[in-house]
Amino acid sequence: MRRVTPLLLILTLGALADSSRAGPPVDLRALARGYTLQSVLGLPSAAGLAFSPDGQTLYAAGTDDALRVFDARSLTLRASWGHEGARVRQVVVSPDGQRVAVGDMQGNITQHDAATGRVISRVKGTGRPCIGLGWSPDGTRLAYAALYGPA
Numbered sequence: 196m197r198r199v200t201p202l203l204l205i206l207t208l209g210a211l212a213d214s215s216r217a218g219p220p221v222d223l224r225a226l227a228r229g230y231t232l233q234s235v236l237g238l239p240s241a242a243g244l245a246f247s248p249d250g251q252t253l254y255a256a257g258t259d260d261a262l263r264v265f266d267a268r269s270l271t272l273r274a275s276w277g278h279e280g281a282r283v284r285q286v287v288v289s290p291d292g293q294r295v296a297v298g299d300m301q302g303n304i305t306q307h308d309a310a311t312g313r314v315i316s317r318v319k320g321t322g323r324p325c326i327g328l329g330w331s332p333d334g335t336r337l338a339y340a341a342l343y344g345p346a
Contacts, residue, residue, distance in 0.1 A: 243286035243297070247309070254295055256283035262297055262307070276312040278305060287328040287337075294334075298325025302341050 243256035246267060253267040260282060264274040278297060285298040294315060295307045302320020307313065320341070327340035 242282060242284045245286040245288045245295070247288050248290060248292045252288075252292075252309075254286045254288060256286045256297055258282045262286065262295070262312075264312070274312055276307060279303075279317075285325050285328045287330060289330050290332060290334045296328055296330070296337055298328050298339065300324045302339075304328070304337070304339055306337070 242258055243254075245254045246252065247254075251267055252273070253265040253270070255263045255265065256278075257263065260278045262276045262278060262283060263272060264276070265272055278299065282300045283297045284300055285296075287296050288294070288309065289296070293309050295309045296304060297307070298304050299320070302323050302325050304318045304320065304325065306315040306317075308315055323341040323343070325339060326342050327338070329338045330336070331338070
């Protein structure tokens with residue numbers, strides 16, 4: 196039995212939504228059968244995913260310290276950006292779609308220009324894993340949550 200990955204669920208649910216307009220119900224298990232995250236995206240393992248506000252771009256953080264940028268419809272790889280630090284855990288796109296923030300296992304937060312991948316800012320972490328990131332609706336603040344406890 197194969198595991199269903201978070202990305203596969205997102206892609207499958209997208210297919211489910213598209214196909215729900217007409218025809219018989221879609222069998223979620225049938226859609227998921229035969230797919231793994233590796234075969235879909237070539238990632239060793241996904242730790243964080245985020246869509247751009249316009250839905251055209253999918254950002255996927257892998258456990259290999261890279262943030263990959265895909266065309267959301269075709270899943271064609273557009274770019275791959277390295278991350279200095281521990282494995283990336285969280286990915287979030289600003290409301291205007293111009294910045295992408297990533298958080299890693301050491302709590303480091305890096306902001307990238309969404310178009311070029313250029314690092315805009317980097318904040319050294321506390322040594323505790325980043326478990327949540329979120330932009331304010333106006334895009335002026337970035338909230339950060341870290342795992343509590345000894346580093």
